[in-house]
Amino acid sequence: MHAPDGFINAPVSLGTGAVSASILAIALNKAKNELDEKAAPMAGLVAAYVFAAQMLNFPVALGTSGHLLGGALAAILIGPWTGMIAVSVVVILQALLFADGGLTALGFNVFNMGIITVFSGWFVFILLTKFLKGRSGIVIAAFIAALISVPVSAVSFVSQYAIGGTGTLDVLDVLVAMFSVHVLIGIGEGLITALTISAVLVLRPDLVFGARGKIKTELQIKESKVS
Amino acid sequence: MKLSNKFLALGIFVTLILASVVSYYASGDPDGLEKVAEEKGFLDDAVDHSLGDSPLADYGVSGVADDRLSVALAGSFGVLLMLVGSTLLFKFLAKRK
Numbered sequence: 001m002h003a004p005d006g007f008i009n010a011p012v013s014l015g016t017g018a019v020s021a022s023i024l025a026i027a028l029n030k031a032k033n034e035l036d037e038k039a040a041p042m043a044g045l046v047a048a049y050v051f052a053a054q055m056l057n058f059p060v061a062l063g064t065s066g067h068l069l070g071g072a073l074a075a076i077l078i079g080p081w082t083g084m085i086a087v088s089v090v091v092i093l094q095a096l097l098f099a100d101g102g103l104t105a106l107g108f109n110v111f112n113m114g115i116i117t118v119f120s121g122w123f124v125f126i127l128l129t130k131f132l133k134g135r136s137g138i139v140i141a142a143f144i145a146a147l148i149s150v151p152v153s154a155v156s157f158v159s160q161y162a163i164g165g166t167g168t169l170d171v172l173d174v175l176v177a178m179f180s181v182h183v184l185i186g187i188g189e190g191l192i193t194a195l196t197i198s199a200v201l202v203l204r205p206d207l208v209f210g211a212r213g214k215i216k217t218e219l220q221i222k223e224s225k226v227s
Numbered sequence: 228m229k230l231s232n233k234f235l236a237l238g239i240f241v242t243l244i245l246a247s248v249v250s251y252y253a254s255g256d257p258d259g260l261e262k263v264a265e266e267k268g269f270l271d272d273a274v275d276h277s278l279g280d281s282p283l284a285d286y287g288v289s290g291v292a293d294d295r296l297s298v299a300l301a302g303s304f305g306v307l308l309m310l311v312g313s314t315l316l317f318k319f320l321a322k323r324k
Contacts, residue, residue: 001260006274028320035321038231044314045238051309052246055286055302057254064262065254082317089313098305099276099284157260167269174267181259204234 001069001113001153001182002094005102012164017107023115024088027081034079034209042207043078047086049196050074054090058188066185069153071117072125072146073193076138076210077200080122088114108160116156121149125210138211139198146193150186154178239310246302250286251295 035043050070057065070090074083088110094100101109128141158178162171200208205215257265264270282289283301291297 001258003260004273004276006272007264007269031317031320032323035317037318037321040317040321041235041314043317044310044312045235045242047313048306048310049238049242049245051305052242052250052302055246055250055253055298055305057256057258059254059256060259063256064259065256066259067253085316085320086313089316090309093305093308093312096278097281097283097308098286098301099279099281100286102274103277154259165269166272167267169267169269174263174269177263177267178259181263185259203237204231207234 001109001157002091002101003105003109003112003157005104006166008105008108008160009164009166010104012160013104013107015107016111016160020088020107020110020115024085024110027084027088030081031079031085034082039078039082043082043086046074046078046083047089050087051090051094053192054094060184060188061181064181064184066150066182066188068189068192069113069117069150071114071153072121072142072149072189073196075118075122076125076142076145076193076197077208079209080118082209083122084115084118087118090114108157112153112156112160117149117153120152121145122210124148129210129214133214135198135201135205135211135215138201138208138214139194142197142210143190143194147183147186147190150189151179151182154182239306242306242310243303246306247299250298250302 053068053070057067060066070087071083074086078086091101091110091114092106095103095106095109125141125145128144129137132141158171158175161174197208201211205211261270278284286301287297288300291300
């Protein structure tokens with residue numbers, strides 16, 4: 001999903017970049033409500049984990065691969081605004097240091113991978129956890145939220161391509177192709193997200209932002225029955 | 228070791244293994260977007276990355292001949308950079324109440 005330069009023209013790239021910058025400015029401001037100084041290393045770990053997982057392309061169909069985007073995962077683990085910053089930091093440094101994703105494409109790459117995945121993933125997660133309760137409910141909701149966030153990201157790219165694509169293509173044709181392959185990648189995204197969330201729920205349930213108030217964190221000191 | 232430090236240490240360890248060892252076995256096939264671009268015929272619209280010659284381009288260290296070592300170095304550098312850089316950013320944001 002890291003688009004190179006040249007797919008989308010300058011006006012749409014710059015315009016989407018301005019939108020991304022504005023949303024990130026809001027996120028930088030809002031993240032403080034989700035963070036305290038103790039939570040900062042966990043948020044840093046999530047950014048590092050998303051970076052690592054994005055290196056791990058898995059096969060989805062003949063000759064096609066995909067990798068985790070991580071927006072839904074980050075939102076559930078550290079909160080939507082903090083998660084948005086974490087994934088965006090990853091996408092920005094990938095473009096600047098690892099030549100992954102173009103520089104003029106950075107604005108919409110951040111939007112498609114770091115922002116829209118968080119909004120859609122978090123929205124679906126919140127919606128589903130109204131009905132799905134307990135730890136398994138959280139894990140199932142995380143799976144579905146992550147799965148949906150990937151085709152949403154793909155459709156977001158195609159909508160930018162429809163307005164500013166440099167090629168003269170049938171947009172509907174591109175939309176169908178992008179949507180279907182990203183549903184497959186989304187299944188991988190859902191599995192990795194669910195696996196990661198359930199591991200953290202076992203080890204440190206108190207660290208899962210999206211589980212706050214939804215499950216008991218067993219770290220609370222139990223009252224001694226010995227009097 | 229405090230419980231939170233233990234979890235953090237485990238998390239960093241797993242993340243480093245993923246980026247430096249498992250990454251070598253990642254699929255080299257084009258990703259969803261690249262594949263669609265190829266099939267629909269707009270892959271040629273892509274222009275070379277302006278920083279394509281940077282020392283860490285494409286998750287390898289330029290000058291390191293061994294592929295396994297090259298991706299391991301680039302991956303672990305990336306993990307540590309993301310970890311330290313974003314932790315500092317988040318600490319700063321948390322303080323700014």
